[in-house]
Amino acid sequence: MSSSNPKATRRRSGILTSETINMSHGGGGKAMRDLIEDVILKSFDNQELLMMEDQARVDLSALTKLGDRLAITTDSYVVDPIFFAGGDIGKLAVCGTVNDLAVGGAIALYLTCSFIIEEGLPVADLRRITASMKLAADAAGVKIITGDTKVVDRGAADKIFINTTGIGIIPKHINVGAQLAAPGDLVLINGYIGDHGAAIVGARGDLAIENDIESDCQPLNGIVESLLAACPQVHCMRDATRGGIATVLNEFAISSGCCIKIDEAAIPIRTEVRGMCEILGLDALYLANEGKVVIILPRDQASAALAAMRNHPAGLHSTIIGEVFSTPAETVILKTVFGGERIVDMLVGDQLPRIC
Amino acid sequence: MKYVDEFRDPALAQTLVREINELVEVIEFSKQRPIQLMEFCGGHTHTIFRYGIEQLLPKCIELVHGPGCPVCVLPMGRVDDCVSLAQRPEVILTTFGDAMRVPGSKMSLLQAKADGADVRMVYSPLDALRLAHENKNREVIFFALGFETTMPSTALTVLQAEADGLDNFSLFCNHITTVPIIESILNTSDMQLDGFVAPGHVSMVVGEKPFNFVAEKYRKPIVITGFEPLDILQSIWLLIKQIAEQRAEVENQYARVVASRGNRQALVAMERVFELREFFEWRGLGSIDNSGIKIKDEYARFDAERKFAVPNVKITDPKSCQCGDVLRGAIKPWQCKVFAGACTPETPMGALMVSSEGACAAYYNFGSLPELLALKLAREKQEALP
Numbered sequence: 001m002s003s004s005n006p007k008a009t010r011r012r013s014g015i016l017t018s019e020t021i022n023m024s025h026g027g028g029g030k031a032m033r034d035l036i037e038d039v040i041l042k043s044f045d046n047q048e049l050l051m052m053e054d055q056a057r058v059d060l061s062a063l064t065k066l067g068d069r070l071a072i073t074t075d076s077y078v079v080d081p082i083f084f085a086g087g088d089i090g091k092l093a094v095c096g097t098v099n100d101l102a103v104g105g106a107i108a109l110y111l112t113c114s115f116i117i118e119e120g121l122p123v124a125d126l127r128r129i130t131a132s133m134k135l136a137a138d139a140a141g142v143k144i145i146t147g148d149t150k151v152v153d154r155g156a157a158d159k160i161f162i163n164t165t166g167i168g169i170i171p172k173h174i175n176v177g178a179q180l181a182a183p184g185d186l187v188l189i190n191g192y193i194g195d196h197g198a199a200i201v202g203a204r205g206d207l208a209i210e211n212d213i214e215s216d217c218q219p220l221n222g223i224v225e226s227l228l229a230a231c232p233q234v235h236c237m238r239d240a241t242r243g244g245i246a247t248v249l250n251e252f253a254i255s256s257g258c259c260i261k262i263d264e265a266a267i268p269i270r271t272e273v274r275g276m277c278e279i280l281g282l283d284a285l286y287l288a289n290e291g292k293v294v295i296i297l298p299r300d301q302a303s304a305a306l307a308a309m310r311n312h313p314a315g316l317h318s319t320i321i322g323e324v325f326s327t328p329a330e331t332v333i334l335k336t337v338f339g340g341e342r343i344v345d346m347l348v349g350d351q352l353p354r355i356c
Numbered sequence: 357m358k359y360v361d362e363f364r365d366p367a368l369a370q371t372l373v374r375e376i377n378e379l380v381e382v383i384e385f386s387k388q389r390p391i392q393l394m395e396f397c398g399g400h401t402h403t404i405f406r407y408g409i410e411q412l413l414p415k416c417i418e419l420v421h422g423p424g425c426p427v428c429v430l431p432m433g434r435v436d437d438c439v440s441l442a443q444r445p446e447v448i449l450t451t452f453g454d455a456m457r458v459p460g461s462k463m464s465l466l467q468a469k470a471d472g473a474d475v476r477m478v479y480s481p482l483d484a485l486r487l488a489h490e491n492k493n494r495e496v497i498f499f500a501l502g503f504e505t506t507m508p509s510t511a512l513t514v515l516q517a518e519a520d521g522l523d524n525f526s527l528f529c530n531h532i533t534t535v536p537i538i539e540s541i542l543n544t545s546d547m548q549l550d551g552f553v554a555p556g557h558v559s560m561v562v563g564e565k566p567f568n569f570v571a572e573k574y575r576k577p578i579v580i581t582g583f584e585p586l587d588i589l590q591s592i593w594l595l596i597k598q599i600a601e602q603r604a605e606v607e608n609q610y611a612r613v614v615a616s617r618g619n620r621q622a623l624v625a626m627e628r629v630f631e632l633r634e635f636f637e638w639r640g641l642g643s644i645d646n647s648g649i650k651i652k653d654e655y656a657r658f659d660a661e662r663k664f665a666v667p668n669v670k671i672t673d674p675k676s677c678q679c680g681d682v683l684r685g686a687i688k689p690w691q692c693k694v695f696a697g698a699c700t701p702e703t704p705m706g707a708l709m710v711s712s713e714g715a716c717a718a719y720y721n722f723g724s725l726p727e728l729l730a731l732k733l734a735r736e737k738q739e740a741l742p
Contacts, residue, residue: 337407339366342722
């Protein structure tokens with residue numbers, strides 16, 4: 001949303017008349033200004049953006065009161081399709097980046113937002129996406145304070161790609177890290193796994209599988225804040241997106257040099273998601289989530305943590321799914337419902353491409 | 357979940373395990389050497405690992421994971437041929453997902469796609485047919501793979517293409533047939549197998565009769581088996597019971613799906629479209645007579661091998677791979693020299709590491725712990741040596 005003349009901006013408000021995005025909307029001229037003013041500024045609506053400077057300006061002293069470390073994260077969103085049950089690429093772009101801040105224990109404050117749009121995208125779709133981003137940002141209590149818009153030729157991108165960068169502050173007493181899991185710790189999750197992956201499969205429709213599963217796409221900063229207030233001694237915390245909980249658990253096991261044992265019977269999975277996995281031969285442990293956080297914390301804090309999590313709308317089905325052991329190091333083991341045990345390794349390729 | 361959880365009941369599993377333990381007591385030879393049972397089908401291998409079935413069994417029962425993963429046993433030369441088809445500018449090459457990663461001598465279909473070939477993943481050959489209808493100016497080729505399980509749907513697709521009058525659809529046919537490979541395993545000199553868990557979905561098509569020779573000629577028990585963990589455990593129980601009672605019969609554990617005469621309509625469609633190839637090369641096992649399937653002359657226009665100049669590349673398997681020994685049950689996957697070293701699911705050298713249904717990949721991904729840990733220790737020791 002880089003500059004134009006601020007005085008002109010105040011005098012007239014640009015109106016976007018065309019029904020689809022074309023190359024001129026990325027050309028830096030009047031058409032682009034109309035797009036930015038009519039769609040983006042109107043949707044995101046905040047003081048920092050309305051300044052229309054080339055950069056957002058943030059007061060440092062306000063930040064330092066919140067903590068002692070700046071947390072910065074960035075992510076690009078290329079999900080296909082751009083609209084799906086339970087969300088869309090815009091909601092995903094806000095929640096995904098907010099969640100990457102939250103799981104580091106940071107208070108999420110600001111987002112940047114960069115659009116790469118393929119010419120021909122209906123303006124109505126863009127409005128729907130920006131409105132959804134605003135809703136998600138409000139729900140998470142963050143502001144989208146600067147951004148950029150590029151339009152590329154048909155075929156050079158697929159409909160719309162979004163990059164968001166998040167900025168947050170980590171409070172002094174919080175210290176969360178993947179290397180901190182210790183033998184005896186318990187493993188918790190805030191609800192059903194695999195909903196996002198299953199919803200995307202349903203929305204693509206190319207597998208001729210119909211389902212009513214909604215993506216779990218949601219900001220996690222609220223539940224993480226409640227959790228950290230109840231149990232500041234959380235050891236590890238990561239949102240289980242691409243690669244599912246299996247990948248996150250492997251990352252913890254490797255970084256901490258420990259063994260994580262999970263109990264298949266304890267892992268919450270919706271019947272619909274299980275059914276879809278059975279039919280398609282997918283493993284829900286590797287299915288993507290967009291609103292699930294895997295937590296490892298000292299055993300004696302588990303009940304306080306569960307109480308805090310279940311008390312939050314994003315954690316009604318929170319539960320304990322496993323335990324940390326010292327050996328065999330760097331290994332995740334699943335106790336199967338059948339009574340056997342097996343290793344849960346990292347995935348080699350993709351179960352499903354372009355999931356977020 | 358209904359119709360699923362019933363087949364994964366841990367209490368029933370314990371009962372079966374108890375009875376299996378009692379039965380092996382009366383099998384005298386199991387005190388000298390393990391009872392070796394082969395599950396032929398990759399789907400069974402996957403279930404066995406996924407549910408940790410081996411660890412539930414008494415130590416004297418060894419499961420040998422057979423060659424029934426069609427993706428794994430596809431020779432590298434055929435993958436190269438497929439890549440060269442995919443690289444033709446007029447071609448849309450369609451395939452099942454797990455065939456994408458199979459390495460050829462130069463590249464996989466996945467790499468060919470990245471380099472610009474139009475390779476598309478489908479879930480049914482009928483999806484490929486739809487693509488042919490939608491892209492009349494392109495040639496749509498379906499990379500047909502698999503045993504009798506997938507053959508009927510490919511045959512029906514060819515018949516449908518004929519009925520639709522399509523001239524831009526063809527098959528690159530790599531179907532293989534089950535019986536000759538089981539027979540070739542039974543004929544190897546160092547074969548020690550004591551019984552077979554027979555493929556459920558192949559049997560659904562062909563019925564029970566084609567497996568009679570295993571019991572009659574080779575005196576080995578064989579049980580047609582479903583794909584849920586309790587199915588497999590029950591079949592192992594049936595096999596052990598036959599061994600204990602010194603019987604050798606074909607039994608059908610999967611009667612809820614498999615009719616003893618098979619599926620008439622499927623067999624008719626296959627008969628119309630396909631015939632045996634004299635020879636077909638298997639990765640890791642070499643050439644096996646009458647084990648491959650080709651398209652009959654009447655349907656030659658749907659045969660990509662005849663429609664396009666397929667180079668018909670022959671590539672020998674890497675010498676260090678011991679896939680053949682693993683497939684015959686002579687060694688365990690982790691005893692292979694290159695297992696988890698030069699050969700991993702990321703960079704598979706041998707056939708069995710290629711698909712998640714391959715015995716080595718299954719060991720690597722889901723491996724039974726004591727063996728994997730022993731291997732890790734041995735490797736570390738080896739590395740520590742000057």
